[in-house]
Amino acid sequence: MPLEVFTEEEARPLLALRGVTDERIVEVVLRLSGRLPVLVHTLAQARPDSDRTVGDPSGTAVExxxxxxxxxxxxxxxxxxxxxxxxxxxxxxxxxxxxxxxxxxxxxxxxxxxxxxxxxxxxxxxxxxxxxxxxxxSPTRWRAAHELLAETSRTWRSKREESLPSTLPVRPHACLLATTRPGWPKQE
Incomplete structure (x- = not known):
């Protein structure tokens, strides 16, 4: 079942119905909720009185x-x-x-x-x-996860580069791009 989001035109009346009409608050709610109906509703129920009091629904969403x-x-x-x-x-x-x-x-x-x-x-x-x-x-874990992903990518790229022929063609970049495509190397 696909996840459908509200259009802005669908979300605004729901927010207004809950008393959320201040444009700054509406913009924050739309951004933080990703216009996902359950999150728009959750944030609207809290009836925030300023854009700084709109809670981040990330934990609720993930749950x-x-x-x-x-x-x-x-x-x-x-x-x-x-x-x-x-x-x-x-x-x-x-x-x-x-x-x-x-x-x-x-x-x-x-x-x-x-x-x-x-x-x-x-x-x-x-x-x-x-x-x-x-x-x-955890900003520390966040940074570590990014570093792990980047290092993994560097390692894979290095292995692909090592598998290239020792005499590169005139367009080495095109050759490298070919190694990143599915089905490479071609099985003859």
């Missing part, structure tokens, strides 16, 4: 997205996979906690994950609050 999952390792894996824009099983194994190493199939079947040609991606409405929650909870 709703993962509410049926009780396994802490799976929950940690789901949060960790919000960091890369796209992921496959290799990326999963690089960022997921070791105790969830065999849960890739579980992640792929989550309602907010789409799969295109073996590359998975979180729905933006789910990914944004997961990222915000992690960044707010």
């Amino acid at each position: 709703r997205f993962l509410k049926w999952e009780t396994d802490p390792a799976r929950r940690a894996a789901a949060l960790a996979l919000a960091l890369p824009l796209q992921f496959d099983e290799d990326v999963y194994r690089a960022v997921a906690p070791p105790e969830a190493a065999e849960q890739y199939a579980w992640v792929r079947q989550l309602a907010f994950v789409t799969d295109q040609a073996g590359r998975c991606r979180y729905h933006d409405v789910v990914r944004a609050p997961m990222l915000r929650l992690q960044r707010l909870q």
